[in-house]
Amino acid sequence: MSSLNQAFCASSGGNTGIDDCSLTLKNIVRGFLVPKSFELTAAQLADPDTALAALIAATKSDNASLRVYPLPEVVGITDSSEDVVLQTLGYGTPVPVRQGNYNLTFAYLAGGNCVNGALQKFNQGNYRYLGVDAGGVLFGVKSGTSLKGIPLDYFNADKFKFADGTNVTGFAYRISFKPEYLNGNLGFVQMDLLSLMEIDGLHNVVLVQSGARALGVFKVLAMTGCAGTNMYDLYDTELASAALWKVTEAGKDITITSVVADPNIKGFTITMSTADPDYVAGGPFFVTLQPVSILEAAGVVGFEGLTLKVA
Amino acid sequence: MAKHEVKLSVKNFNSEWVKGLKKPEFVEASKHLGSKEDLEAIYDQIKGVKKDS
Numbered sequence: 001m002s003s004l005n006q007a008f009c010a011s012s013g014g015n016t017g018i019d020d021c022s023l024t025l026k027n028i029v030r031g032f033l034v035p036k037s038f039e040l041t042a043a044q045l046a047d048p049d050t051a052l053a054a055l056i057a058a059t060k061s062d063n064a065s066l067r068v069y070p071l072p073e074v075v076g077i078t079d080s081s082e083d084v085v086l087q088t089l090g091y092g093t094p095v096p097v098r099q100g101n102y103n104l105t106f107a108y109l110a111g112g113n114c115v116n117g118a119l120q121k122f123n124q125g126n127y128r129y130l131g132v133d134a135g136g137v138l139f140g141v142k143s144g145t146s147l148k149g150i151p152l153d154y155f156n157a158d159k160f161k162f163a164d165g166t167n168v169t170g171f172a173y174r175i176s177f178k179p180e181y182l183n184g185n186l187g188f189v190q191m192d193l194l195s196l197m198e199i200d201g202l203h204n205v206v207l208v209q210s211g212a213r214a215l216g217v218f219k220v221l222a223m224t225g226c227a228g229t230n231m232y233d234l235y236d237t238e239l240a241s242a243a244l245w246k247v248t249e250a251g252k253d254i255t256i257t258s259v260v261a262d263p264n265i266k267g268f269t270i271t272m273s274t275a276d277p278d279y280v281a282g283g284p285f286f287v288t289l290q291p292v293s294i295l296e297a298a299g300v301v302g303f304e305g306l307t308l309k310v311a
Numbered sequence: 312m313a314k315h316e317v318k319l320s321v322k323n324f325n326s327e328w329v330k331g332l333k334k335p336e337f338v339e340a341s342k343h344l345g346s347k348e349d350l351e352a353i354y355d356q357i358k359g360v361k362k363d364s
Contacts, residue, residue, distance in 0.1 A: 257340065260317055273328060
């Protein structure tokens with residue numbers, strides 16, 4: 001309740017009794033970039049397996065803006081956090097002005113240039129952060145009874161540093177956030193470290209046109225985004241399905257009549273219905289794979305197709 | 312280099328599209344994918360035509 005001319009004074013201090021068991025975070029071994037809306041609810045947190053399943057499911061969301069993005073395993077941390085900012089008054093009395101920001105730089109090796117390039121796409125993004133410590137504690141911000149990501153002032157995947165004969169090629173990303181989000185508002189849940197470390201992000205599928213387009217027919221190769229592995233070798237049967245592909249022309253869906261594996265090129269023959277009222281022979285056509293969940297249901301797990309323009 | 316043969320299956324095809332066609336139309340539209348016999352067998356499977364034993 002407010003009263004006239006009565007200043008609001010917060011309770012001074014907090015009780016400092018020490019319980020038998022308390023949390024001390026260990027070194028951070030990985031993190032996740034999560035959207036603002038992402039949360040692990042009390043019901044999900046009640047069981048570590050349920051929380052893990054929810055986290056994994058979010059990494060495979062069909063909607064990229066709702067997706068959780070696993071960050072690579074951390075191999076080193078540089079803590080450049082600001083010290084408490086003090087103002088020294090006229091008679092020499094120092095007064096704390098604010099707690100300095102956390103500024104943490106995480107070094108990593110896994111994924112190399114390919115992952116570094118992917119992470120740099122988040123540099124101007126508005127994501128939050130969930131961390132994992134070496135003891136399997138998943139931590140972020142407590143929001144009511146839910147666990148949410150820590151709001152970041154920024155995320156930045158640094159440009160890589162060249163190997164120099166003494167040091168390997170250096171990859172790192174850095175995060176900055178206000179201490180208020182963690183100090184006094186820390187949210188955490190004990191989970192299985194190995195399970196958290198095994199969560200993998202989605203892999204891009206790059207489609208490449210093979211040969212010239214014929215009337216209503218073209219051929220594509222499906223390659224993994226980083227390694228350039230031909231997916232035909234693993235998924236020739238699964239991907240040879242009309243239900244797993246999508247073709248558009250001028251923004252309208254074009255009926256795919258069949259998708260057949262072509263072992264001679266290690267690719268796929270995609271045939272469209274030239275009788276589709278939206279089909280115009282001139283093209284161009286845009287082909288991609290169906291959403292992540294549909295691919296997963298067909299046994300193609302952990303992939304998202306990029307779009308290829310077929311001229 | 313020898314050409315590899317492709318074993319066609321029902322899964323390759325958009326069954327809704329197939330159901331809207333007569334068999335000769337389907338075979339004609341898909342002739343670049345396989346033999347007439349294979350395509351007719353696929354058509355019959357999608358249409359649910361049972362072969363006499």
